[in-house]
Amino acid sequence: MPVPCARCDTPLLRQELAAGDTAACPMCGASNQVRVFPALLAPAGVPVLTEAALDGEAACYDHPSKRAVAACHQCGRFVCQLCSVESGSEIWCPSCVAAGAGKARSANLDASRTLYDSAALILPLITLLLYPFTILAAPASLVLTAMKWNRPLSLVRRNRWRFVAAVLISLTEICLWTLGIVYLLSGRFRELR
């Protein structure tokens, strides 16, 4: 497998790679710093070895003719080499991976997450640009926080300070609106009297 330039994807030349750590791209001229690891030298496309199960040996749940190599960490079904899915330090069967295994759904399998805490925080803040909209955005942020408080957060940051800040800012905005409305109404009442 050739090593391409990180900028233009043109394969880097043998003589450039052999010369040292950096290789100039023949197309765009960019200087590429290349770090290579043994996985590059491993033969590509090694097939997964699944051995046939002999009499008396445990067999894969989905492939009864194949020897089981592990049990699913979630449901306990036996899995062959082909069916075993690594999830962190655990082995799962394809069915549990597909189903998410209910509550046991692993964070390691998530490919994306929605950041409700960021949405709840930005809502009352961004509407300050056009402040009349805060009368709608502040309660909306409170509702969003209440509904999504227990939903999983980002994989890499695990605290809920954004939700807390959203609640504080929204409550402040609602208090200010209430005070403003009460002030205006009391002024009208004084005028009427």
Added chain:
Amino acid sequence: MSDYRKLPGRRRGFLKGASVWLGPDHLLSVKSLRFREEYKRFHLRDIQAIVVARGARFLFSTPDALIVVLWLAVYFAARGRAPWVSPVLWAAAAGLAGSWLYVSIAHGCTCRIHTAVSRDPLPSIYRTWTAHKFLDQVEPLISQVQGVVEGNWVDSVVVPSHPLPPLLRDPAPTPVPGRSHTLASDLFVASLFADAALNLLTLFSTTRTSQWVWYGLAVAEVAGAIFIFLEHRRGILRAGLQKLAIAALITLGAVFYLKQILAGVAMGNRPIMPDPAVLAALPSFRVLREVDAGVCLVLGLIGAALIVMPRQDSV
């Protein structure tokens, strides 16, 4: 407590962000898009190579924007207090812009991580010093899992010894779907130019009529932006104009808000509509309109460039 440890490099854009984290046995590349994070894992045992290419990268991040806002705040506060303030501030602005250009040109880089089945960019690593720190931390971890390459590895892999002819290389990237402009986007860009022109022409003589025209243009900009969002969502329009519309709406909101504050300060507590002529005489109001006109002009020019540009998404 998170299972992940942050690795050097973070990209903080207005809409997009990126970072790389170290997990128990893998690297986690995180790409954030507004309120959504997308994850991609690279197991340490699968990483074949990391390539860092030097080259100019012009990225305007949120810390850069914060510096611009701080400069504007200082400019508004200090303008006119002493004759030397304005030249000093403009010199500082030129210095900051020059530094940003120098760093972008001389210390920009692109980093890609290679596995047997993928060649993914790491957007969070776009400065050479970050790339060095990242490699210093990641290389020993991968070597711990895989070992190190010994001898002349170049002979063990298929590497061309001369540039490949164009036909043998990967095909050209497929063009980005969507049109470069629609009637709504044309009107939106035209309203930006009109806004800039109106601000510049009525800088010293604002009337109620010109103010109502400005309100009309603001409504046109908001309506144009909404149509652009809808057309982009339906796949009719490309992403660049949508980002331009977001930037224009933020500018519009900020200017509207600042105008209200300045009008409030000028008129005190009197609950009447401020006289435009009085407002126009305020130095701070004039500066705000200068900045508004400049920003609208720049956004209009970017919009015009996006409209006439061939089918490539660059913003």
